[in-house]
Amino acid sequence: MEIAVSVKNIIKKYKLYEDKWGPVKEILLKKNLHKEFLALNNVSLDFPKGESIGVLGKNGSGKSTLLKIITGITDPTSGSVEVNGSLVFLDVSSGIDPELSGYENIFMKGTLLGYTKEEMMSKVDDIIEFSELGEFINQPVKNYSSGMRSKLGFAISVNVDPDILIVDEALAVGDSMFRQKCMDKMNEFKDLGKTIIFVSHDHNAVESFCSKAAWIHEGNLITYGESKQVSSYYHSFMSGRKTMEEIKMELNYHHSLETAELKNNAGQLSIELSGYVYNDEENQIKDWYFVTQNARTKEKKKYLLNRMADGQVKGKFTISLPIFEDLLFYSPGQFTFEVGHLNNDGKLVSFPIWSENVDFISEPEINHQFKYELLNYNQSLIMKIFNIDKLEEQVNRIYFEGNYLMIDGVAFVRGYETPSGNEVDGELYLVHKETFEYKNFPITFKATEEITENQSFNPLGKNYTYSRFISKVDLSELSEGEYECKIRYSMNRDPLHVIINQVWASKNDQYDLNEYQVNDKSIQIVTKSKHLYIIVSA
Amino acid sequence: MFDIYKLMWGKRNLVHTLALQEMKKEYAGTLLGVLWGLVNPLLRIAVYWFVFSIGAKVGKNVDGAPFIAWLACGLVAWFFINDAFRLSKNSFRSKRGLIKNTPFPIAVLPAVNVLYSYYIHLILLATILVVMVFYLKTISVYWLQILYFDFAAFMLLIGIGSVTAPLVAVSKDFGKLIDTVLVFLFWMTPILWSVDNIEGPLKFLVQLNPFHYIVQGYRDSIFFSTGFWEYPGYTLYFWVFVFVSFVLGNYLYKRMKPIFLDLM
Numbered sequence: 001m002e003i004a005v006s007v008k009n010i011i012k013k014y015k016l017y018e019d020k021w022g023p024v025k026e027i028l029l030k031k032n033l034h035k036e037f038l039a040l041n042n043v044s045l046d047f048p049k050g051e052s053i054g055v056l057g058k059n060g061s062g063k064s065t066l067l068k069i070i071t072g073i074t075d076p077t078s079g080s081v082e083v084n085g086s087l088v089f090l091d092v093s094s095g096i097d098p099e100l101s102g103y104e105n106i107f108m109k110g111t112l113l114g115y116t117k118e119e120m121m122s123k124v125d126d127i128i129e130f131s132e133l134g135e136f137i138n139q140p141v142k143n144y145s146s147g148m149r150s151k152l153g154f155a156i157s158v159n160v161d162p163d164i165l166i167v168d169e170a171l172a173v174g175d176s177m178f179r180q181k182c183m184d185k186m187n188e189f190k191d192l193g194k195t196i197i198f199v200s201h202d203h204n205a206v207e208s209f210c211s212k213a214a215w216i217h218e219g220n221l222i223t224y225g226e227s228k229q230v231s232s233y234y235h236s237f238m239s240g241r242k243t244m245e246e247i248k249m250e251l252n253y254h255h256s257l258e259t260a261e262l263k264n265n266a267g268q269l270s271i272e273l274s275g276y277v278y279n280d281e282e283n284q285i286k287d288w289y290f291v292t293q294n295a296r297t298k299e300k301k302k303y304l305l306n307r308m309a310d311g312q313v314k315g316k317f318t319i320s321l322p323i324f325e326d327l328l329f330y331s332p333g334q335f336t337f338e339v340g341h342l343n344n345d346g347k348l349v350s351f352p353i354w355s356e357n358v359d360f361i362s363e364p365e366i367n368h369q370f371k372y373e374l375l376n377y378n379q380s381l382i383m384k385i386f387n388i389d390k391l392e393e394q395v396n397r398i399y400f401e402g403n404y405l406m407i408d409g410v411a412f413v414r415g416y417e418t419p420s421g422n423e424v425d426g427e428l429y430l431v432h433k434e435t436f437e438y439k440n441f442p443i444t445f446k447a448t449e450e451i452t453e454n455q456s457f458n459p460l461g462k463n464y465t466y467s468r469f470i471s472k473v474d475l476s477e478l479s480e481g482e483y484e485c486k487i488r489y490s491m492n493r494d495p496l497h498v499i500i501n502q503v504w505a506s507k508n509d510q511y512d513l514n515e516y517q518v519n520d521k522s523i524q525i526v527t528k529s530k531h532l533y534i535i536v537s538a
Numbered sequence: 539m540f541d542i543y544k545l546m547w548g549k550r551n552l553v554h555t556l557a558l559q560e561m562k563k564e565y566a567g568t569l570l571g572v573l574w575g576l577v578n579p580l581l582r583i584a585v586y587w588f589v590f591s592i593g594a595k596v597g598k599n600v601d602g603a604p605f606i607a608w609l610a611c612g613l614v615a616w617f618f619i620n621d622a623f624r625l626s627k628n629s630f631r632s633k634r635g636l637i638k639n640t641p642f643p644i645a646v647l648p649a650v651n652v653l654y655s656y657y658i659h660l661i662l663l664a665t666i667l668v669v670m671v672f673y674l675k676t677i678s679v680y681w682l683q684i685l686y687f688d689f690a691a692f693m694l695l696i697g698i699g700s701v702t703a704p705l706v707a708v709s710k711d712f713g714k715l716i717d718t719v720l721v722f723l724f725w726m727t728p729i730l731w732s733v734d735n736i737e738g739p740l741k742f743l744v745q746l747n748p749f750h751y752i753v754q755g756y757r758d759s760i761f762f763s764t765g766f767w768e769y770p771g772y773t774l775y776f777w778v779f780v781f782v783s784f785v786l787g788n789y790l791y792k793r794m795k796p797i798f799l800d801l802m
Contacts, residue, residue, distance in 0.1 A: 014800055071641040075796045091639045097559075099566040104559075111555045112640050140567065 002049040003084065004164050004195035005070055010079035012040040012065055012219075039065045040076070041219040047164075049084075052186070052196040054206030054213035054227055056234045062219040063199050067166055070197070085163030085195070088113060090154065098142035102133055102152050105141055109156045123159050130185070131155035132178065151178060158185050164195045183209070203231035203238070217244065223251050242351070245343060250351035253279045254315070255339060257355035257381055260374055261362045268324040269368045271383070272361075275353060277307075277339050278315025288341055290319045291350045295334040295382070297484075299436045301326070302348060305339070323372075328429060328438060331486070331500035332370060335383040355381040369498040387499045389413045391489050392457070395505035395532065398525055399512045405473040405523065405534070411489055412451055412467040413499065419463045421445050425490045428471040428503070430483040430534065439478065443471045443487070475518045478536045485532040503532040542645040542700060542788050549646050556646075557653040564654075575658040576665060579617050583610050586730060600732050603761040607673055612729045614659070614666050615756040618691060619749050620720065622655035626699025627716055630707035630798060637799070645791055648699030656692060663688075670760065680763045687755040687766075693780050694748055700787025704794035708801060729753055751776045 015034040017023060026033045039062045047053050057063040068074040069081060071089045096105050106127055110120035128137050131151045133144075141149060158165065167186070186196055186209070200206050206213050206227055213227035215234050222244075223230055233251070236242045242250075257275035277288060288305040307317045323330045340350025356379040364374040371386040395409035407428065418424055426443035448468035451457050458464065469487075485503040490496075505511065505527045516523045526533040546553060565571045587606050590596050600608045629647040630637065637644050663684070671677055706713040727749045733741060744750060751772060758764035766773050 068638075073638060073641055074799050087641065089639070089641055097563055099563055100559075104562060104566075108559050111552060111559065112636065112642055114552070116551065117555065 003046050003082075004049040005047040005084070005087075005197070006045075006082045007066070007070065008044050008080045008082075010040050010043045010066070010069060010076045010081070011038070012062070012069065012074070013038055013077045038219050040069070040216075042079075043216065043219075043221045045214055045221065045224060047195060047197060048212075049195055050190075050193040051212055052190050052198055052210045054210035054231070055197065055199045055216060056201065056203060056206055056213055056231060057216040058201050058238065061216050063216045064168065066216065067168060067197070067199055071166060083164065086114075087164040087166065088157050088160060088162035090157040090165055090167045096141055096149065096153055099140055101140055102131070102137040102144070103128075105152065106156055109153075110160065113157075113160055115160060120160075123161070127155045127159045130159055130181075147175065147178075154182055158182070158189070162194075164197065165189060166197045166199070168199045203235045207231045222247065243349070245349050246340075246351050249340070249349060253277055255351075255353050257337070257353050257358045259359045259361050260355075260364075260381060261360070262364070262366045262372055262374060263320075263362065264366065264368065268322070269366070269372070270323055271321040271374070272318070273321070273337075274316070274318040275355075275358075276315040276317065277305075277353070286341075288317070288339055289348065289350070290317075290321075291338040291340055291348065292321060292329075292383075293336050293338060294329070295336055297333075297431075297433070297436070299329065300348065300350075301329055302340075327369070327488075327498070328431075328486070328500070330370075330385060332385045332387050335385070337381050337383075352380045354379055369496075370500075387501065388495075388497050389416070389499055391487075391499040391501050393487060393489075393501060393504050394507065395503060395511070396507060397510050398505070398532075400516045400518075400523075403474060403476050403518055405475055405516075405525075407471045407473065407485075407503075407532075409469055409505070410448065410450055410467050411469050411487065412464045413489070413491070413497075415462070416491055417463045418445070418466040421447075421466045423466060423492055425492055426469060427488040428473065429486040429488065430473065430478065431486060432479070433482045433484055435481070439473075439483075441471050441473050443469045445469055473534075475521070475523055475536075478521070478523075478534070480521070480536050480538060483534045483536070485534065504530060505532040506530045539785055539788060542791050543696070543784060545643055546646045546649040546696070549643055552643075553646050553649050553653055556650045557657060560650060560654040561657060572658075572661065575661055579613070579662050580665075582617075583613050586613065590730065601734075601762065603757070604673070607670060608757060608761065609730070610666055611670070611756050611760050612753045614663055615687070615691065615753045616724065616727070616729050616749070617662065618655055618659035618688075619695065619752065620724070621658065622652045622691075622695040623698060623702075623720060624717075625651035625655060626695065627702035627706045628713060629699065629703045631703075631710075631713065644795075648703045648787075649696055652692065652695045652699055655695075656688070659688075678763055680759045680765070683759040683765065684756060687752055687759065690755070690776065690780075691752045694752070694776075694783070697780050697783030697787055701783050701790055704790045704798060707798035708794050723747065723749060727753060745772065746775075748776050748779045 014037040016037050017034050022033050025031070043066065055063045055066065065074065067089070069076050070083065071087060072081075073089075097108060100108060103124075106124055107117060107120050110123075131137070133148060133152060136144065136148065141152070144152070165186070189196060198206065198210055210227040212225065213230040214224040215222040215230050223233060233247055237244060237247055255275070255277040257273060259272075259274045261272040263270050263272050273290070288307060289302040290305050291300050291302045293300045303319060303321065305317045305319055307315055337353055337355070338350040339353050340348055343349045355376060358376060358381055360374060366372050367388060371388050373384045373386070375382060375384070391411060391413055393409065393411040395407055397406070397408040399406050411426070412418065416423075424445050426445065428441045428443055429438050430441070431438040445466045446468045447465050451464040451467045452462070487501055487503050489499045489501075491498070508527055511525055511527065513525055520538070522537055524535040524537070526535055561572065565574060568574060570577065587609055590609070591605060599605055626648040629651045630644065633644075633647055636642065667681070702716055706716065726744065727747055728744060733744060733750065733754065736744065755766060758766075
């Protein structure tokens, strides 16, 4: 692979002084009065010939400094730069003099870029045509609009035909048609086997235009590779989905899930998983955790991993997730799997474990209390849990009684007859949205004619007598925060299915939606999303 | 030791083009164009003549040379020195936008300003010489010596520009200081007065100023038919001065470049 630009171990330090006499005082007093700012910290990158390479980073990350070092505008504090071929820094504003005409500026900028008058003569027609300036070309640039100015700048830079073109967020200028033209010109460039280095903070632009990408963050090269992958890391960081710690960890470790199995051990369901996680430097992290996360609520559950001792396969682990032990956590929803560890602050840092090559030992689907399904999605293993039956449920009344909140409604499963109160069993869960601590309250089932007598609910004439449920929530047990309400409906005879659902409550006019004071806490019922929430505030 | 001067020589085409563009830029948008390069100094010569001859009544002939001609001759040399010095010391600072955004051999920038000033100077010089021929009704082979003194001035100014430009780029205060020094030099260099008016150690001190070598050389060539080889000691001193400024300029550029690139 031929290299167009190679930078090695680049370090760039800036000295920051607190007052303007700082540099003088420092020389006179021989004291250290400056703070050092590390704009680039030991960055090494090879830009291969004939590719377009993106350099991603937010503002102030050091990416522009890197460009200036490559172009030779700034010298690095230490490290080396090697450039093979002629190089043009596409910068739409510099080297354009407002007093001179567009035509004269073409030669002016050409001279600065190191081209002779004769060389520029052969290019000038192309440049004028590309710039779309027409007769304005003989007007002084100071009379141009800012769009026209940048068109001129761009036209000159791309038409001087360099081997390496460096583009610094220049495409944000001009109208969309001109932008498209610039893109086409740069694509043409690529097809000619020339190298483009494209600096941007916009991951979409880099993804669509570049084959490779590097991500620089606070002077450090985070990762360099396929542009899709790099920009997805970058995006997940910039959008706040992942912390830098998590991303660095994910990049530094080799990790994969190898096998997955849904195992029914005498009625007790578990997931058996095996895989590996390690990096080339040994034993940086002692205690690894395997993490299951609910994709909707973000609730996490962690299990200590037993990784095999040295000498065997590196970093290999097996783990059994006891689903049967935690019915509420492993209730219907979608789950992702991660590995991680506790950082110095005791916070869990984890990243999705790669599982494109996972082997499903068992059937990936199994019906138990719920229906469980394992599948691979975007190179990650996910588990979906479904209720096998559909619970028909509605809250008819919500009201307060002393320290209690009363929830009165109907719930039944079509086809599962409830002639007596022994047929069903249930519970109400209030799950705190941040801490995920939950309180459970019993549900009593009572007789009602509401469903059985209703032709549209019950066309087959089944017996749903015990379908009214009442739950009494002790408000004094709740702490501050927002609670999500879930209902468990368990069948006491065949097929013994369990259903867990969020509580559906859409009869707004039947509920007491006023704020209710109890023991200096105020309680607010919220049913905006048709699901029942309870907000407790001081 | 002379890297930046080798670069200036190697890039002389670039330096020439940039100097011409500088000229274009300076006079772009004016109706008279380059003529302003002539009008302004001629008016200044007229003003000085008025002040000294008419106003102060001190403008007597100097060693037989008519005062107005003698004054014009010295000022032509001085204007070149003044413009080149003033522009070249700012050559990095005034081009910071360019330096920060374009990969470019910036070491040649002082030379660009000196050459630009030299081109303007040539126009003025030619005009003054033509007027001089008609006014003095004489011409001598010694006039050719002006070529030597222009070369000497050129080299001196490249050296001084290379020394001052990096310092001004690092510190704006230094630029202000040099502006003051230039005004001081204008009056301390025997341009408006003859060096023969003073004597002893003071005269020696004034002659240490290398600009005096140039101004005096101009007058020697035009009026007094004296060759520069007739004062070899002074000539040697001048060239040692140029040599030292070259070495210092090269050193300062290397030393200061990383600093002023970061600072600007």
